[in-house]
Amino acid sequence: MVALGAGSYLYNPRGGWAADPIKVGVATDITGPISWGGIPNANIARMVIDDINTSGGLLGRPLQMYLEDTATNEALAVTRVRKLVTQDRVDVVLGGITSSMRNAIKDTIVNRGKTLYIYPQLYEGKECTPYLFCTGPTPAQQCDTFIPWLIRNGGTRFYLPSADYVWPHVLNAYARKTIEQHGGEVVDEEYFPVDHNDYGATVNKIMSNKVNVVFNTTIPPGLAAFFKQLYEAGFNRNGGRLACVYYDENALNITPANEIEGLGSCLDYFKAVNDPAGNKLQAEYSRLYPGSILFTAGSAATGMYRGLKLWEAAVKEAKSVKREDVAKALDHAKIADGPGGGSQFVPGTRHVKMNMYTAVAKGGTFEIVAKSNGPVMPGECG
Amino acid sequence: MSVVPFVFDVLAYGAIFVLVALGLGVIASMMGIFNFAHGELVLLGAYTVYLLEQRSVPSWAGMICAPIVVGGIGLLLERTVIRRFYAAPVVAMLGTYAIGLALREGVRGLLGGQFYSVTAPLVGSYTLGDVSISKWRSAVIVITALVMAACWLLLVRTRSGLQVRAALENPALARASGISTDRVYALTFALGSALAGLAGGLMVPIYSISADMGVPFLIKSFLAVMLGGTAGFEGAMAGAAFVGGSSAALPWFIKPVVADLLVFVIAIAVMKVRPQGLLSRGGT
Numbered sequence: 103m104v105a106l107g108a109g110s111y112l113y114n115p116r117g118g119w120a121a122d123p124i125k126v127g128v129a130t131d132i133t134g135p136i137s138w139g140g141i142p143n144a145n146i147a148r149m150v151i152d153d154i155n156t157s158g159g160l161l162g163r164p165l166q167m168y169l170e171d172t173a174t175n176e177a178l179a180v181t182r183v184r185k186l187v188t189q190d191r192v193d194v195v196l197g198g199i200t201s202s203m204r205n206a207i208k209d210t211i212v213n214r215g216k217t218l219y220i221y222p223q224l225y226e227g228k229e230c231t232p233y234l235f236c237t238g239p240t241p242a243q244q245c246d247t248f249i250p251w252l253i254r255n256g257g258t259r260f261y262l263p264s265a266d267y268v269w270p271h272v273l274n275a276y277a278r279k280t281i282e283q284h285g286g287e288v289v290d291e292e293y294f295p296v297d298h299n300d301y302g303a304t305v306n307k308i309m310s311n312k313v314n315v316v317f318n319t320t321i322p323p324g325l326a327a328f329f330k331q332l333y334e335a336g337f338n339r340n341g342g343r344l345a346c347v348y349y350d351e352n353a354l355n356i357t358p359a360n361e362i363e364g365l366g367s368c369l370d371y372f373k374a375v376n377d378p379a380g381n382k383l384q385a386e387y388s389r390l391y392p393g394s395i396l397f398t399a400g401s402a403a404t405g406m407y408r409g410l411k412l413w414e415a416a417v418k419e420a421k422s423v424k425r426e427d428v429a430k431a432l433d434h435a436k437i438a439d440g441p442g443g444g445s446q447f448v449p450g451t452r453h454v455k456m457n458m459y460t461a462v463a464k465g466g467t468f469e470i471v472a473k474s475n476g477p478v479m480p481g482e483c484g
Numbered sequence: 485m486s487v488v489p490f491v492f493d494v495l496a497y498g499a500i501f502v503l504v505a506l507g508l509g510v511i512a513s514m515m516g517i518f519n520f521a522h523g524e525l526v527l528l529g530a531y532t533v534y535l536l537e538q539r540s541v542p543s544w545a546g547m548i549c550a551p552i553v554v555g556g557i558g559l560l561l562e563r564t565v566i567r568r569f570y571a572a573p574v575v576a577m578l579g580t581y582a583i584g585l586a587l588r589e590g591v592r593g594l595l596g597g598q599f600y601s602v603t604a605p606l607v608g609s610y611t612l613g614d615v616s617i618s619k620w621r622s623a624v625i626v627i628t629a630l631v632m633a634a635c636w637l638l639l640v641r642t643r644s645g646l647q648v649r650a651a652l653e654n655p656a657l658a659r660a661s662g663i664s665t666d667r668v669y670a671l672t673f674a675l676g677s678a679l680a681g682l683a684g685g686l687m688v689p690i691y692s693i694s695a696d697m698g699v700p701f702l703i704k705s706f707l708a709v710m711l712g713g714t715a716g717f718e719g720a721m722a723g724a725a726f727v728g729g730s731s732a733a734l735p736w737f738i739k740p741v742v743a744d745l746l747v748f749v750i751a752i753a754v755m756k757v758r759p760q761g762l763l764s765r766g767g768t
Contacts, residue, residue: 133589135696138598266741294740297700299691302493303736306486322599323700326692334609334618335489356599356692395596 109171115164127192134174187215222405242481256343257314350400501728507679509720523698529684550685558677713761
């Protein structure tokens, strides 16, 4: 690994190779408030690329990884990504975690750099830019089975406290539709600045309106204060159900376990799924990257794995790394196995169908309570 | 509308905010330097409590150590960096900005970019009928009131306090009277930092620790100090009470995003009407 200075890193393939390397660009938030997601993304990318190289590379060529730190700073990210596509001339870019980051960097990658872009994180949908492929869950995948489960295991009165940016706004529109379709009602939908930390008024409204389910889309840093104030007001004690669709094993550290007891989440993978492919990845990941930052779905790490393996399959089919050839193959690419199960791009949509799992936080870990009946359709760009 | 939760909410948030803004205000009114690293001093207080809890020290003990540790760090910063720029306060502010950035990213590296929770010394809530009041947040209100009283006594009843107030009103005359403004400045910076550290330690069970936890307080604290005007300690308290109180109260009536904006609008309006601040010192 070579540090090229100012958030740029180069991972060269080990050993001697006859052919030129294929360049893979990874742009993710290794520093800044979203670094809890960026770090596992970078780790899993290195792990997968190393694995591919050890198995003989791709099309007989080794993979070389260019890692850029987007630092949770959209303005800075654009300059770093521009370097990836115009100077380093990578053959594909994977990355971006928040929707605001994706929106900031996609034009540089897709239009200026004319490069393929794979976005690995759960998001609000409606991203239909050509040559932009999404490997994370969409609102349809996160809400269609989760919300009926919440109504059955929580109640019909919903409250939507949200961070004020694109993802919660668009997700809430979909969630509201689904809630009302299944006989629930939305008591209120409220938006807060991301760093807002006083939720007394909201908590009071939730308690006095006898809300059953808090479908939360606030994000850290405000999230911790909100959950704590909700807990202290007695929401959980009175049988209220918390729900948060990005909550994964890494998020469990944000608040004490008792404050989120019973919180429901719906993702493409949890460690508790205990599937052979997932377990193998977990073992290798913990061996290479021991510590408290885990391989999870809420931090786009499973989407990054999926993105890389599907891209690998597409390159093999297309026998080329040219964007147009790979995009044609990627359009219907499939991997038989992965964390939580295999996945496949739905032709013509650039989104992936995959298994979805509903899990509940119990005593500081997640317990799977429902599993989708096979892969769930993403319902985007169709 | 439920009166008790409302009043409690305003008091609880206001108390924490007063503690944060007071430290900044004391430094700003004394030396004319807005300490851009103030949010990070709050963070260091929180980090001290978190670190000690990791080593099985109970959080209440950590909270007693936090102001001492952060006061010491503030003193160190003042002696090494800040004092070189007293002739050019703007440059000093840039220096504090750089320090703040270094501290924030340093702590972010140590925390691995994650959020961690710390257990409050008092867990749970008091229930009065329908209403639940957090035990720890009540304790913070009481502790803040005691600390305010202690600071006021320090300034009004002790010799050092007298020197501080003298240097505040008229530095040249204070120096001519044999008061070492150098020492007074160091003491003030240490005191302001200690208050920030205490605020950080007290608030960490409520908000969880993360590298960015000091940032939202910084701009609002500046607002509080500007509102407080030239009246030093009492002014900073009045300004902080106003900004903190309205930040907590407004979301009860209007949308939170609008409420945030409105705090600034109201503060600007007040300063237009009363440019000298909410309270002002008359004469010498």
